[in-house]
Amino acid sequence: MTISDYILDHCTPADRVLADLAAETAAAFPDAASMQVSHDEGQLLTMLVKLIGARYAVEVGVFTGYSAICIARGLPADGRLLACDISPEWTALAHPHWQRAGVADRIDLRLAPAAETLQALPPDPVIDFAFIDADKTGYPTYYEELLRRLRPGGLLVLDNVLQRGRVLEQHPDHPSVTAIQRTNDLVVADPRVESVMLPVRDGVTLIRKR
């Protein structure tokens, strides 16, 4: 048993809907399935959304909808999740599972480059919770667009902030690693927020707007 297995075994387990979604994603998109959040990370999202009493959430990077279910389940029945992605193929698998999970009416899926979707939102700081898990080179833009619309005390969560340890490299030759290093440096120096990086899966940063 690995420590990851042990952590999963000691976390509120995935229900049938999430387990089926994970299995169907692995069968339908075997080469991409590792993009899905792990269940402990999904459970963390649900808990954070509940803990801050979020009503309006935004997700950047939906894939087949696992993390969207986890976020939407933390919202009240009249809460809203704006879910941004560019892939009709991957997100098509999400719909029946969102229905089964009873959260489909809380989720508004926008298929367009996320930067465009976010820039078109009203400037008001009304977002309670945001999760960024899409193309890494877009993180600085998503961070800025979401932060200015996050309410004071709102929470922004960044995924894959450790890049499997490659953030330690002095001269990484991959644009995703460079973009994440830049984002991590930007966040820690940003006086508008307080943040903490957690070694959950590939690294998760919790960012609270002051």
Ligand SMILES: C[S@@+](CC[C@H](N)C(=O)[O-])C[C@H]1O[C@@H](n2cnc3c(N)ncnc32)[C@H](O)[C@@H]1O
């Ligand atoms: C790591 S996956 C998201 C995994 C998802 N959070 C889950 O739990 O299954 C990244 C997603 O970002 C999407 N994506 C990539 N570039 C994007 C962009 N410019 N705008 C919006 N979504 C994008 C991809 O289509 C993909 O579905």
